[in-house]
């Protein structure tokens with residue numbers, strides 16, 4: 455696969471591939487460590503994430519899943535495994551440690567919260583330079599995915615993870631589209647480019663969702679957070695979006711919403727030109 459020139463060499467120090475280390479002894483029980491409710495990090499539609507004693511995180515089925523649900527989840531886990539297999543050692547992604555069809559996926563454990571949680575619960579003002587840094591990192595991550603023929607299909611700050619040092623990671627590829635093969639994800643209303651729900655997820659739909667994510671990063675609220683979903687859907691369909699007059703990066707958000715960027719690379723170029731960062 456031919457990659458864009460900026461992805462062929464790893465310029466970022468953290469992107470240097472480390473030789474696959476053999477798993478330390480405390481990691482031998484990744485898939486047999488029992489499920490404990492107090493170790494649950496998050497529980498979503500694609501499975502439950504638990505913290506293991508070794509510090510790694512296990513994404514697995516729910517203990518009370520029916521065989522049918524287990525089967526669907528296995529497809530999602532396989533999809534996520536395939537994505538992590540492609541983007542090995544790229545910055546702004548977690549490291550995948552292990553995978554098993556029965557047990558799920560073992561990922562690098564991160565102490566922290568989703569970016570949405572952080573934005574919603576932060577009392578003090580977050581410096582604009584920091585917000586722009588996260589926005590640039592997530593655009594870079596999306597660029598990496600697109601370069602590997604992956605459409606995330608659920609870009610939102612709830613799928614961005616902040617660690618203790620405030621590095622940000624793009625997560626959850628369980629519903630992503632790979633090489634044009636449909637995934638199981640679709641964006642929620644405020645991140646969804648108005649279209650036939652059965653139509654393909656594309657670079658354009660990811661860029662629209664990125665625009666709404668950028669709005670949330672800059673304002674700490676989702677677009678039209680005070681309206682109900684049907685109303686937002688109706689407005690978006692008519693091309694009516696929240697006012698961006700006082701929102702940092704407003705012009706970039708607008709262009710993401712109105713389809714004026716042809717690739718995430720163009721979004722990155724626009725973000726590079728923002729001053730004060």
Ligand SMILES: [Zn+2]
Nearest residue numbers: 480481508510
């Ligand atoms: Zn481990």
